[in-house]
Each structure stands twice: as structure tokens, then as C-alpha cells.
Amino acid sequence: VFAHIVLAPEDPILGVTVAYNKDQSPVKLNLGVGAYRTEEGKPLVLNVVRKAEQLLVNDQSRVKEYLPITGLADFNKLSAKLIFGDDSPAIQENRVTTVQSLSGTGSLRVGGEFLGKHYHERTIYIPQPTWGNHPKIFTLAGLSVKSYRYYNPQTKGLDFEGMLEDLGAAPSGAIVLIHACAHNPTGVDPTVEQWEQIRTLMRSKGLLPFFDSAYQGFASGNLDSDAQPIRMFVADGGELLAAQSYAKNMGLYGERVGALSIVCRNADVASKVESQLKLVIRPMYSSPPLHGASIVATILKDRNMYDEWKVELKSMADRIISMRHQLFDALNSRGIPGDWSHIIKQIGMFTFTGLNPEQVAFMTKEFHIYMTSDGRISMAGLSSSTVPHLADAIHAAVTR
Ligand code: PMP
Numbered sequence: 001v002f003a004h005i006v007l008a009p010e011d012p013i014l015g016v017t018v019a020y021n022k023d024q025s026p027v028k029l030n031l032g033v034g035a036y037r038t039e040e041g042k043p044l045v046l047n048v049v050r051k052a053e054q055l056l057v058n059d060q061s062r063v064k065e066y067l068p069i070t071g072l073a074d075f076n077k078l079s080a081k082l083i084f085g086d087d088s089p090a091i092q093e094n095r096v097t098t099v100q101s102l103s104g105t106g107s108l109r110v111g112g113e114f115l116g117k118h119y120h121e122r123t124i125y126i127p128q129p130t131w132g133n134h135p136k137i138f139t140l141a142g143l144s145v146k147s148y149r150y151y152n153p154q155t156k157g158l159d160f161e162g163m164l165e166d167l168g169a170a171p172s173g174a175i176v177l178i179h180a181c182a183h184n185p186t187g188v189d190p191t192v193e194q195w196e197q198i199r200t201l202m203r204s205k206g207l208l209p210f211f212d213s214a215y216q217g218f219a220s221g222n223l224d225s226d227a228q229p230i231r232m233f234v235a236d237g238g239e240l241l242a243a244q245s246y247a248k249n250m251g252l253y254g255e256r257v258g259a260l261s262i263v264c265r266n267a268d269v270a271s272k273v274e275s276q277l278k279l280v281i282r283p284m285y286s287s288p289p290l291h292g293a294s295i296v297a298t299i300l301k302d303r304n305m306y307d308e309w310k311v312e313l314k315s316m317a318d319r320i321i322s323m324r325h326q327l328f329d330a331l332n333s334r335g336i337p338g339d340w341s342h343i344i345k346q347i348g349m350f351t352f353t354g355l356n357p358e359q360v361a362f363m364t365k366e367f368h369i370y371m372t373s374d375g376r377i378s379m380a381g382l383s384s385s386t387v388p389h390l391a392d393a394i395h396a397a398v399t400r
Contacts, residue, residue: 012132013372020370028368029386031377034184034349035253036316039383044316046251048308052298056291067287069278071100071259075293078300079259083213083227083244090234094267097274098259099281100288104214104245105133107260111210111241112141113280114262114273121173124210125166127151129374131184134177134212143175151186156342156354158188164201172206180211180242181226182219182348185376189219189347195229199236209233211242217249219348221317223310239263246296248349249313255292316380320349323382327351330391336398349380359397367393 010018016032038044056062070076076098080091090096101107116122124143126134127150135145148170149162167176183189190198202209211230217223233240245258260277264270281287299305328343343351355363355375363369369390371377382390 016370016372019364023368023370025368027389029370029381029389031369031371031381031390033378033381034248035378036248036251036320036349036380037383039319039385041381041383041386044251046309046312048299048305048312049250049252049295051308052295052305055298056294062294064290067100067290067293069099069281069287070274071288072290072293072297074301075100075257075297076259078297079244080261082223082300083216083230083242083259083261084234084263085224085227085231088231088234089237090263095264095270096261097264097270097277098261099274099277100293101243101258101260101281102285102288103247103253103256103258104212104243105137105258106256106285106288107243107245107258108134108137108210108212109141110277110280110284111243111260111262112138112143113284114277115175115208115210115241116142117280118273118276119175119208121171121175121208123171124175124177125170125207126177127163127179127183129185130177130179131212131214138177146170146174148176150183151188151352153354156188156352157345158190158194160190160194163190164197167198167201167207168205170205170207173208175208175210176202177210177212178229180213180216180230182215182350184214184348185350185372185374186352187342187346187348187350188352190229192228192232195232199229199232202233203236203238209240211240213242214245215248215348216244217310217313218317221314221321223249223313234263239265246292250296250299250309251316252292252295255295256289257292257296320379323379323387324351326384326387327379327382327391330387331394334391334395336391336395338398349378350376351379352376353394355394355397359400362397362400363393366396369393 020030080098125148128147148166149159152159216226219226242261247253331340353375357373
């Protein structure tokens with residue numbers, strides 16, 4: 001009965017790793033993965049995460065019962081505080097509902113399904129370009145996906161005019177997906193002044209912000225500044241959605257731990273919204289997993305562990321920033337034509353190099369360097385020892 005089924009294409013991002021794994025070359029380099037690697041190229045489990053896991057294992061009173069549909073209550077409270085700030089007026093007024101979900105992706109999907117069912121305007125605007133999963137998530141959630149201009153390939157920076165024009169032309173009430181920080185794949189974020197203009201425009205048109213926060217603390221090393229755009233939109237008293245992921249900032253990728261928060265007009269609306277979120281979640285996966293959320297809650301509620309996390313988080317962010325500088329210097333020292341300053345200006349895990357698909361294919365074939373065909377490289381996958389190889393490959397690709 002399944003003989004008619006055609007082979008589906010590999011996911012464009014995950015497929016990069018599949019190709020990398022098949023390559024036998026000793027110099028092969030995987031810059032496609034969106035996961036942190038140490039200077040030695042190894043995955044990292046944070047010390048504070050190990051510590052939290054040890055505490056959890058040693059606590060004999062812990063059981064493996066199901067969590068409620070909305071997840072671990074402590075985790076939800078602490079996650080809302082982390083993203084909106086300790087003194088957030090929306091939290092104090094009880095008008096935020098937060099549900100634990102399956103990392104960033106699951107939170108976006110639950111939010112999308114909720115909007116598809118209960119929100120009057122079914123159009124969501126996503127930046128062009130954006131993380132490849134966004135259009136699929138929201139289409140399957142029943143929303144109609146449109147895009148707004150975001151990136152200018154000429155300047156390798158923000159197309160701010162284009163963005164304002166497209167948001168200004170969106171139907172009133174439309175949903176707008178916003179990367180809270182460290183835009184993926186471009187690494188280009190608006191400045192605080194630009195956020196303020198975006199906020200004013202969106203609120204004046206009644207556009208509903210849906211923030212995707214996959215890199216809080218991972219972009220700048222500072223949890224508060226990476227959440228600033230979201231907090232600006234909370235401070236004006238308006239409504240919004242926010243999807244949070246602990247994949248990158250706590251290195252909990254495979255634990256699938258994240259949260260969806262919806263900031264509502266008042267506490268009564270928030271409790272009704274939560275009751276409907278339960279109806280979205282129950283038939284989807286019943287309730288979320290326990291372990292990852294317990295790790296996060298253990299760390300966030302203990303002052304010392306929280307401080308330890310911030311130090312480890314900053315050291316990941318700093319290593320990535322240092323890779324940007326090392327690559328930039330290596331390209332300059334080779335006298336490679338063109339302006340490569342975007343490498344040090346862009347923010348977060350990825351650099352949008354500006355290399356075209358032919359140059360990417362050349363680098364993969366000749367230098368065994370793997371990345372997505374849009375020229376996005378993961379700075380977290382680089383180390384001091386691999387920067388020269390990458391710089392040589394870029395040199396050869398652009399002067400070919
Ligand atoms: N949003 C963006 C922009 C991302 O880059 C990612 C991870 N690549 C996610 C959401 C979701 O990741 P996860 O589901 O692993 O938390």
C-alpha cells in the first residue's frame with residue numbers, strides 16, 4: 001500500500017551533516033550544524049547542566065509521573081521571567097500564560113496552531129530569508145505565510161526601508177514572526193532605535209508580534225540585552241507571543257526543552273488562552289518531557305547555578321565572537337578581494353558569508369567544507385586550527 005510513495009528530499013540543513021558524515025577526508029569541516037562546538041570541535045555539555053543532572057539523579061524523592069499538559073510549573077514561571085525580565089509588568093499583572101513545549105520548534109508550532117484556531121487574521125509574515133523550518137511550521141499550522149524584506153545582499157546588512165514598507169503594507173492584525181536576536185541565517189539584527197520604529201509601526205497597525213527566541217544570551221553573552229526587543233514590545237502594554245528554546249543557550253539540544261508564552265490584555269484573557277492551549281497540546285503530544293525542564297528549573301532557581309550558567313554562556317558567546325575576528329583577519333591577511341567586515345558585524349551563531357551556491361559547491365568538492373548552499377556558516381563549528389583551511393577555501397572560491 002505504500003509502494004507509490006516517492007523518496008522525500010533530505011532536509012536542506014540536516015542534509016549537510018548527512019553529506020559530511022559520508023566524506024572520508026581528514027580535513028573535512030562541518031559548518032552546517034547549528035550546534036556549539038568546543039575549540040577541539042567537540043559537542044559541549046555545560047558543567048552547570050552536569051551538576052543539575054547529578055542533583056536530580058541523587059534526589060530519591062523524584063518520580064517519573066506525567067507532567068501536566070502545560071508542563072512543569074516552576075519551569076514555566078522561571079522561563080517567563082528569563083525572557084520578559086524579573087520585574088516585567090505583564091508577569092506581575094498575571095497576564096502571561098506560559099506552557100512548556102518541545103524546544104523552539106514545538107513552541108512555534110503550538111503557537112501557530114493556537115493562532116490558526118483562535119486568531120482572526122490567518123496571515124503570518126516571516127522575514128526573507130529566515131530559518132527554513134518557519135514556513136513549513138506555520139503552513140502546517142493552517143496559517144497563510146507571506147514574507148517581509150529583511151536582508152540586503154548588497155550591504156550584507158538590514159533592508160530596514162524594505163522591512164518597514166512591507167510591514168506597513170501588511171493587512172491590519174497580521175501576525176509578524178520576529179527573530180528576537182541573532183537572526184538566522186543572516187546574523188543581522190535591527191538596532192535598538194530601529195526596533196523602536198518597528199514597534200511603533202507594528203502597534204499602530206495592530207500587527208501581532210510572534211517572537212522566536214532561539215539564542216537568548218548566546219548572541220551577545222548577555223541574557224537581558226538579547227531579550228531587549230521583546231521587552232520593548234511588552235513594555236507598551238500590547239499583546240504578543242514568544243517561543244523560547246534552551247537548545248543553544250543551555251546546550252540542551254536533544255532534550256527538546258522550550259516554552260511558549262502569550263502576553264494577553266489581562267489575567268482573565270490569559271487564563272482562557274491557557275485553557276485553549278491545553279486543547280492544542282493534548283492531542284498533539286499529551287504532555288511535554290520531564291527531564292530537560294527539570295534541569296532548566298534547577299539551574300534557574302538557584303542563584304549560584306544561575307550565575308555559573310551565565311559565565312559558561314558568555315564563554316560560548318565569546319568564543320564565537322573570537323572566531324569571527326580570527327576569520328576576518330585570516331581573509332584580510334590573504335588579501336582576498338571584497339569587504340568582509342560583515343563577518344565581524346553579524347551577530348550570533350551564523351555568518352551569512354555572501355558566497356553563492358557555486359562557490360559553496362566548489363568549497364565542498366575541493367576543500368571538504370560543508371555548509372548550506374545559501375553560504376551560511378556556523379561560527380560555532382570553527383576553531384583556531386580550522387580557520388586557515390576555511391580562509392584558503394574562501395580565497396580559492398572567490399578568486400577562481
Ligand atoms: N528558531 C530559530 C531561528 C532557530 O535557528 C532554531 C534552531 N535552529 C529554532 C527556532 C528551533 O530550534 P529547537 O527546536 O532546536 O529549539
